[in-house]
Amino acid sequence: MGKNKTKVIPPSLYIHIPFCLKKCAYCDFHSIPFDGPLASRYVCALSVEAQRRAGEMGVLGTAGTAAMETAYIGGGTPNSLGIKELETLMGAVHRNFSLRPGGEFTVEVNPVFGNPDKLKLLFDAGVNRLSIGAQSFSERELEFMGRPHGEAEIERTFFDARQAGFQNISLDLIYAIPGQGMESWQHNVEKALSLQPEHLSLYELTPEEGTPLYSLLERGHAVMPGEEDVLAMQQRAEEMLLKAGYARYEVSSYSLPAMEAAHNLNYWARGEYLGLGAAAHSFKNSIRWSNVTDPQAYVQALDEGRLPVERSEPVSPDEAAREFVLLGLRTTRGLDMEDAEGYKLDLGKHAQPFVEGGLLEISGGRLRPTGKGFALLNRVTAELIEAIGL
Ligand code: SF4
Structure with a gap:
């Protein structure tokens, strides 16, 4: 495919943790309520999949591990895992993969599980970027979206992350929430900026079929903001972020200079990636494959010595x-x-x-x-x- 510079670059690594405290009203991601015994088995299964897949990745890193350009643990809620599971997971990553020096290693964090010991463990294990799902600094909006945390937990998690050593933190915010006026949105952006994160992602709330938010709208119990209001919110945020020294580098992403998310840039450039875990997708040698979405089925497949692949097809x-x-x-x-x-x-x-x-x-x-x-x-x-x- 053309110059296809991606061929010489090692793939990126993605690991999916499918557990959350509870389902948010707008969420259609692959996640289930946290289940302790299943989480332990899931992390063991991840270690097995990591070992089997690392050998196939081609580019070798240090000590026979597979070289990876970036790593990203997302979900779900990765920090819903306990200390022991996080240690097992980090051990499996480092036994099987090596990141290029200075390579970006991100973990998504939900403030409801923002335990300082977990943040320290992640930092000491080589994670150098956190993506905190703040979403809003309004208690009303957080409650409407079914987020399990309040504003205070966002700020506490952010400060604990800095304390643990993180110098690259991203905050996610959601806009176009029913009932959210410009004033509240502006307040959210101001609050986020006051924390001085290196990166901000701003996502428009999209009602996905099958979610509680979708039924609420269908029953007429809530109304999405109109197109003009949404555009005005985008514009206002853009003005505020540019003034604060951030630059937009992707439709939803803003960063301070040189703090763009390398993992996501690789994805948008059609770089290769290896996905581990339930529902994870991979892309290599023009083949795309995806794992089974059900965490139980994922664990069972690896327990029985099978790879948990559900679909695999060449990209035309x-x-x-x-x-x-x-x-x-x-x-x-x-x-x-x-x-x-x-x-x-x-x-x-x-x-x-x-x-x-x-x-x-x-x-x-x-x-x-x-x-x-x-x-x-x-x-x-x-x-x-x-x-x-x-
Ligand atoms: S925390 Fe994220 S993945 Fe979990 S239910 Fe909420 S939106 Fe979905």
């Missing part, structure tokens, strides 16, 4: 081209026009109407969304994909 040239466009246009780096030729795309031709409409721009051999294009990104990418015929 059309799919690869579609991913190249969809993922690349999420970032301010945008798409390399020369790489596009490797995907047999005539981007210049198809993007022209969007450039004329002020939604996309071409400079330095790259195609990227304008500010207006970012605000309407889903529509822009869907229409571009259709124009290309993918």
Whole structure:
């Protein structure tokens, strides 16, 4: 595929921890309520999968381990695991994988489990970045979303993380929550900025079918904010973040200089990755595979000596081209026009109407969304994909 620089770079490692204290009202991720005995068995199963998969990864690191570009433990709620399970997990990571020197190693953290001993354990085990799911600093909004923590726990977790040694912390915030006015959103952004995180992710609340939020809306018990209000919230946050020295580098992501999330950048650049755990996806040598989503079934497969793979299929040239466009246009780096030729795309031709409409721009051999294009990104990418015929 074109220059395909990703071939010489080791893959990224993702590990999925499927446990949460309880399900949030908007969540359609693969997660189940915390179950202590299952969590212990799950972590043992992860160690087995890590060992089996590490040998297949190709690029060798130190002491025969598989080299990884970045590592990310997400969920679910990774810090729902107890100290003993976290130690087992970290041991399995280091026995089987090695990160390049200075490589980014992130763990997602929910403030409800923000125990300082766990944070210290993670830091001492080489984790150098935390992503804290704050979501809001309003007790009303946290309660509406079914978040199991309050504002005080977010701040306490943040301070404990700094105390443990973390110098790279990201905060997640959610906007467009029913009943959330501009004033409350602005307050949330101000509170987040006052903590001085290195990175912020701002996600628009999306009602997914099958979630409690979706039924609430269907029954007319809540109303999503209108498109104009949502755009105004995005714009206000952007102004505040730029003024505070952050730059947007992806549709939902802002960082201080040189603090972009390397793991996510690899994903948006269609780099390779190995996913371990229930529901984890992997991508290597143009093959994509995914594990079974049920944690019990995942543990059982590894107990019986089987790999827990549910689906595995080659990525077709059309799919690869579609991913190249969809993922690349999420970032301010945008798409390399020369790489596009490797995907047999005539981007210049198809993007022209969007450039004329002020939604996309071409400079330095790259195609990227304008500010207006970012605000309407889903529509822009869907229409571009259709124009290309993918
Ligand atoms: S903490 Fe995250 S993964 Fe867990 S239920 Fe809430 S939104 Fe879903």
